[in-house]
Amino acid sequence: MSDALFRNEPVSSTPYVADGVSISLAAPLKRYSLRARTAEALETVLNVKVPQKIGATEGGIACLGPDEWLLRTPAEAAMPTGAGLPVAITDISERSICLVLEGPRAAELLMTGCPLDLDNFAVGRATRTIYETVEIIIIREGADRFHVEVWRSFAAWLWTAFTAAASH
Amino acid sequence: MSGYRLENGGRIDRNRPVEFRFDGHSYQGFAGDTLASALLANGVSLFGRSFKYHRPRGIMAAGSEEPNALISVDRGAGRFTPNLRATSVEIHAGLNAFSQNRWPSLKRDFGAINDRLGMFFPAGFYNKTFMWPRSFWEKLYEPAIRKMAGLGDAPTQEDPDIYASTYAHCDLLIVGAGPAGIDAALEAMGSNKRIILIDEQDELGGGALADPALWPWLERSRKALTDASNVTILTRTTAFGYYHDNFIGAVQRLTDHMPDNSDSPREKLWRVRAGEVVLAQGAIERPLVFDGNDTPGVMLSSAAKVFANRYGAAVGKSVALMTAHDSGWHDVFALAKAGVGIKAIIDVRTEVSSALLDEANRLGINVHLNHSVTGVNGRHRVTSIQICNNDDYLGARIDCDTLLMAGGWTPSVHLWSHSKGSLAWRDEIGAYVPDQPNENVRCVGACSGGWDFGSGVIVDMLPTPKDQSRIKAFVDFQNDVTAKDIKLAVREGFRSIEHIKRYTTNGMATDQGKTSNLNGLQIASTALAKPVTDIGLTSFRPPYTPQTFGALAGHAKGALFQPTRTTNIDGWAAENGAVFELVAQWRRARYFPKMGEDMHAAVNRECVAVRSSVGIFDASTLGKIEVVGPDAAEFLNRMYTNPWKALEPGRCRYGLLLKEDGFITDDGVSARLAPDRFHLTTTTGGAARVLNMMEDYLQTEWPDLDVWLTSTTEQYAVIALQGPNARKLLEPLVEGIDLSADAFPHMAIREGTICGIPTRLFRVSFTGELGFEINVPTAYGRAVWEQLMAEGAKFDITPYGTEAMHVLRAEKGFIIVGQDTDGTITPFDAGLDWAVGKKKPDFVGKRSMARPDIVAPGRKQLVGLLTDDPNVVLEEGAQIVADPRQPIPMTMIGHVTSSYWSETLGRSIAFALVAGGHEMMGGTLHIPMPGKTHEAKVSGMVFYDAEGARLHV
Amino acid sequence: MILIHCPYCDEKRPEIEFANAGQAHVARPLDPSSQSDEEWEAYLFIRANPRGRHHERWRHVHGCGRFFNAVRDTVTDKFETTYKAGEPRR
């Protein structure tokens, strides 16, 4: 992609650091919505392992629903289109940005507005959920590290909400 | 004893004096005092005026059940909190508190005249008296009553404080940290359960805080719980509501007890999901009902013990007790030992245990068994009481400055009731206790009815020789409801406590009847000669105590009130002077005024620029859905009114979407990218709704179709380039796409790059001009926009906003769903029958188009309107009549949906929904507006370039 | 805020992740054009309003995205059961 034109991101590229948690914008990712009736149908097209269980992640692919997966990859790899096959592969790289919450208070910060019990949310798990009124996808990358995917137009609000909650 | 401060004892820190103000006077208390205890220690007995009669009132209780001493605290501009209970306000340096409901001052209150007129204010007085004439209510009665009666003033300025909010999860939530709650926590502490222990007071202990013998145990327990890593202790936190599935709302007060306002949150809302809940909320002592029981200086006996033992404050210097329960005796024994002068014990019972009598004798306290208080003397403070024998009514006067009441105990079952747990009546304590749970919850300690306060008798009212109709024996102190009021309600035919409650307002004040419900029930029971259980029970509802709106809102205020969605290009618009409007949650540029321009001038300039050269518009908010899969065309064919299967890849089509009832719900231009891939667009406001509707049909009606829907609204920034110079501007920037008219006709899509960025380039027009909509990955939206602005300078490229967009589309007769339609408009009504596939056997809404009401004549139809005076711009929403000479109210046959000044046409244009409008072409209609009724001719909706010559170039 | 068991995610999730979608088991007629006006009216507009057991559709909209069916008591607001779309009425 052109180097001549700059990317314009909805939140600051400077991490916000508070006591016990930092909030930062992840580097750009390629994202694809993968849809099919079964994980096997996608495995045939993509030639990679696709997790079966809702919430599971494997190789950058998170199973979000019975027929929905999210692939996130830093690579510029060519994706098959799935043309003519009973699958749907859609480029959603720019639909969302990813905020990284990191530190011993990361889960506590997320729980200020997310109603899930994150004490019982295993590392490696992913789910679509909500922070107050804004839909998000959370991926627990580590005990103290969450990726929070949020649609671009809501990102500024979420950043403000996170930084306010982290400062409390 | 100096003043009313005891020499010793209490948990206050006598080394830390605290200066504070009440009604403008300075007082001194100690760290650890509440406003109530500090003022009592200063000899203050008068705390407020009652709600209806403006009677002087003092402290009745020591905790959050206090009905009388409601006060306001002023913490500076915008930080005024009314209706706090003086017993729950911790003093701190600079505390500035005020009494309420009095004018001009607490001691000389004008409204007290109501008290002298008290016999004219019986139950239901307001309902009966102020009903007629109706206009008097709004203009006279209501404002006057509001000024005279009522609670503290509502704050008028914006609240500058911030509030925090969180969810929390635990395996065990314990509400109430008295001995029972602490025991439950200690017991569970050794497990690996996550435990949250909540208490409304500033320190753990509850009732144990007034029992020095328990303090060593309390300190050991507090330390053990604090050290336990699995226990979260939340003090100054009120569990205010118990909701389904063990979801409990609690508010933690973080800063109000501190001397200075801070930048940190004032309060924090805890939304707790608990595996199990233990309620240990204790019990509340019941007042006794007798003439004058609201005189300042009459209070609950347990409260006097709390003030003495916890706060080192004597409630009086010569104290009498009126009791129906053993607990009162123990309280005054404790008071006597703390150095408070005890004048007499009056017990309504004929017999009490010899142990009590012996102890009273040992302490030299006079005892009057089988006696009742029948009157209280003193207005701003008790000076003496009348007592008399229950059998022969022979009486005596006892001089005292304080009278304690011990009427037994009421388990605090509020949260249990919120959770829909059932209650059972227990005659021996005269109270309802928790019975069957509705959640995973149990009650422990006094709130379950298990206590060691001794025994007593239940009396509805103390015996009296006085004429019952002439005495004021209060039941609900906060709402000024007397025993007489409840009896009157019964005489007037009310039978259920729910009705008696609403008629008398007993238990309907901000304290929800914590001290009055059971006495009210007992009095109604006696009056009806029916057992309490036959009269029913009122329900408790959240909040347990009043909470601030700030806490409930949490951080949802200011910028965080609700998300304002912005596009990638929004920043450019802001920097270039755009005036914005909100469309759904989106912030959109409405117009771009140049120096000195108003909206009218800016919009005219923007419209002319599009028609004469080229305009640029941020269309990113348009909803977008990518429809992919072998059955994609079949699916769209079933959803939209028009046919989709024959659409060739690379071509676009206007799609009209109905609901199953046949009415238009959305529209948009969509493109076929490949045999099995479509790029749909929806209206800005309809994006989420349309996707949900399509998912609904796909998942539940046609699950056999192999097609999937993905929202791509935010994947693409969309820049509309519209105007005769659009192609010339684009040509040097685009690669991989032949932009010539033959290779890239109107209503086509091509993929290539622009400025090196991949693009889905639509050739479409919502303006009637040669136009393109450039879809690029969102992050590059602003950069591409700026390139176009730079390259477009030679064409005098003009950014335009939603207002010009509306004018341009109206000139061309394009509707906006939701503005020109209202959810009751069919394609035929809107003149869009050309977009309906007549040969399709089925699509969503098709069957409804043959419904009797839809084919009936006289439906409102969308037409154009041209005012006879071209300079008149009709008001959107203005009503339309056929004959302006008809009598008022006129028959309205429609309304104006869109109306603009068209600079291009040099006149106004409008759309309107008019009954039978399609049959009225050329006819004249009348539009009454302020000042004048305007005439307009019915026309077609396309006002400009009807043949489309400007489009196909 | 109640907890709702999503039959696809197979776990209880907080209510705010869900959206109610009206009465369940109101199937769109296979051939709407063959419907009489009365039949079509019943399909479009006539809905049950029971006191007690009610069959409803819900969507785990901020979760797995699936529509499913539920039996909820309209008096107690308690869910008796939830099951996948297409499964027989319970």
Ligand SMILES: [Zn+2]
């Ligand atoms: Zn689910």
